[in-house]
Structure formats: structure tokens, C-alpha cells
Amino acid sequence: MFQLKNIRLHKILHIPDLIIEGNRITCITGESGGGKTTLLKLLNRMKTPDAGTITYLGQPLESYDPVQLRRQVVMMAQDSLVFPGSIRENLLIGLRFSEKPGVSDDVLKSMMEMVKLRKTLDEDPSNLSGGEKQRLALGRVLLMYPEVLLLDEPSSSLDEETESLVISRITDYVHKRGKTLVMVTHSKALAESIGGDHITFENGSPKPMPGGA
């Protein structure tokens, strides 16, 4: 799905050769500051490498309009964003930004159930806890059903139990619909348990982990 060759970005990243497969889950782990977020931002053109080529579906990334690309390759930012407005508006804003039709309250409610957010749609989300904001942000991108999901530490603020529940629902979602997921996570154990590909970053370079099949 993505192929990166001889990528350099300042002194942050150096990726000689990396392939991210479609219809699969790829987990990215590694030390803080190792370049994980930066890698995700290369895939949706929020950052442009100084050198090297990236292709998406066989075409160079530059041949796509950046906005159209980001509607197919949707990224959930590491800091869970809350937009002004109710929980309903917060869930719908991804669809609105990408100019997709809205959905009914029932669909929104089942999405909230899926990410285990027990709140009402009319509530003001600014008072949600850190973990609740994270699940709100997750629900927002899952509603968009993009071809590729880039999730940057989507479970970092969740307790272990909620984390494993939410992650298993995300993996089901991806497998059932034949989508592609690239997920940064702080937990190597979590990355191993998912059973997809696993890349770990050290000093801005990737090391494929053995055992990822």
C-alpha cells in the first residue's frame, strides 16, 4: 500500500526501505522522540521528506491532491482533539471536513458504544476525561471509514481493560471491512498481541521485528 525508499527528513528520520502492506495492521513502536509520529505524517503528506520517494497504491504521493489523499488516509492525532460544540458535532466533524454525508444519531450512538464512550450526544465534551476525549477522537475517525487509518497512540490514556476492549474492536473493524491500519503504540506487548506487522523505531530508523508474519 505504501512504499518508502531512501527517505530523509532533517536528522529526524532515515528510512532506507520500508513497505506497509494493504489490508493489514501494522504496529509501530519505539522510544519517545524516535520518529513514529513523523512517519505517520509522511504518509498523509502533513510532512514532506527532504529526500526519497513515497508511493501510495503504486503512485507517487505527490501525484495526489493533499486534501483528497487525507480523505483516504485519515490520521488521528496523538493529542486527542476536542472541537467547539457538542459531542454530536465532534463526532460528525470528520465527515463534515471530508465533505461526506452526515449520519443519524443512532449511528453515532452505536459508534459511541463501540469505543465505550458512555455519554449523551448533546453533552459538551470539554469536560471529558483524557481517556474519554481519546475515545471521542477515535469514534470521529472510525465514522469516516477511510481506506487507511493512521492512529497515533489511540489507547495511551486508557486503563488496561478498556484498552484491550477498544483495540480489539478496532482490529475487528479493520479486518471486517478490508481496511488498512497503521497504529503507533507505546506497548510492545500490545503490538505483538495483534499479530500484524510490527516495526520498531530507533533513532529515526525502522527495524522490522522478527515474528511479525
Next chain:
Amino acid sequence: MSEIIELSFSQLAAAYVFVIVLIVIVKAKGIPREKDILLASVRMTLQLMLTGYVLVLVFENPHPAITLLAILLMQTFAVFNIYKRIKSPLSTAMKQIIAFAMISGTALSLFFFILVVIRLNPWYHPQYFIPLGGMIIGNSMTGIALGASNLVDGIHKQRHIIEGSLMLGATPQEAVRSLANGAFDAAILPTINSMLGMGIVFLPGMMTGQILSGVSPTTAIEYQIAIMLGIAGSVTLTVFLMVHLGAKSFFNQQKQLTL
């Protein structure tokens, strides 16, 4: 109608008693401001005297080139004043946009006002052109300074929200829409408020001046209404240009936010 009272030198000098009172008070209270008050009074006196002589000269020799030069000087002064008033760092592109919005927006409004509303004859008549131009340019300057500070600060403070919106497939325009609207609103609010309070809370300077010089209050009010509308139009136009072009300048060709 009473005669216009020309102020003699001694009458004007008597007005400086106010400054002396002010200085005595701050000295007695131990507020270290005497120097500023003195400097401000002297500067005001010298600047106004100089302006007065220049205006006399210009009024006695009306010429289109001189009128246009005066307007251009005011616009240039206003642009640098805006740069000075904005505390956040300004990119070169943003500076150019501010200058462009300020100069083209005020020029357009001013010419419409002079040619269509006042129907000045000859069009460059400096006695009308220069003071009306000053009012339109001065108010637009305040509007742009407010709007640009709001825009630049807002984009820096909300960078995560803007980048997060782009990652969800928003166009750059959509990603900054509410912020840009807020900046626009903040910039035109003082003008709207001054229209609301006009004639009740305060008597505007131009009207007061006209009345003092013997113009009938109803004529003075007609001018005041016209100039207020002209100011509102010019502030709206200049601020709109600045916000619209300014917001765009924060994004590159890859539609990334560049800060």
C-alpha cells in the same frame, strides 16, 4: 450666527495650564510620568503646527499629485504603525498582505466616497480629500491591526486544532474558517460599537469641528453619517482582504500549516 473665535497666542498659552496642573499632580503623587507628559505635549504641539503649515501650503496650491502623495504618505504611515502594533512575529508574506489590503482597500473606499458620495469638484480638492482620507485610513488601520493580531495569535495558539482538521481531510480554508471569522469579527466590532453610540455617548471629532467652525449642525450630521458609513465600508473591505489572503499565507502548496 456668532463669529468664529480665533485663538490668540496668549489664549493658546493659557491652555498649557492644564499640562502644568497635570505635572504638579503626578509630581506630588510621586508617579514618574512628568517626562512623558512633557514630551507628549511638546511633540503634539510641534507635530500639529507642522501639519498646519503643510496643510495651508497644500490647500493654497491644490494639485492632484500633491493630494495623492498626501494620501500615500498617510497609508504608508498607517502600514508601519500596524506592524509596530502587532506583537506576534509577522512573516514577510503577511506584511505584504497587510500593506496590500490597507492600501488597496482604503484607496477603493476613499475614491468611491469622494467621487460617488461627496461628488467633489475638482476631485482632488485637498480640503475635503485629505481629512476624509485621514479618517478612513485611520479607522481601517485600527481594524487591520486588531484583525491581524487575532489571526496570527489564533493560528499559533490553535495550531493543533488546525493540523488536526487537515488530517481529517479539511481544506485549509475550512481548517481556519472559524478562526478567520473570529478575527474578522473582532476587527469590525469597534466600528459597529461606535456607530451604535454615535451622537448619544459621544459627539465625533469631525462633527464637533464643523460645528465649531460655524457649519450648521444638520449639515455636520449629514457629513458625519456619510463618513461613518464610509469608514464602516473601508474597515470591512480592508479587514476582509487581510483575513482572506492572510489565512491562506499560512499554508504551503502541500496544504501543510507552516509556522
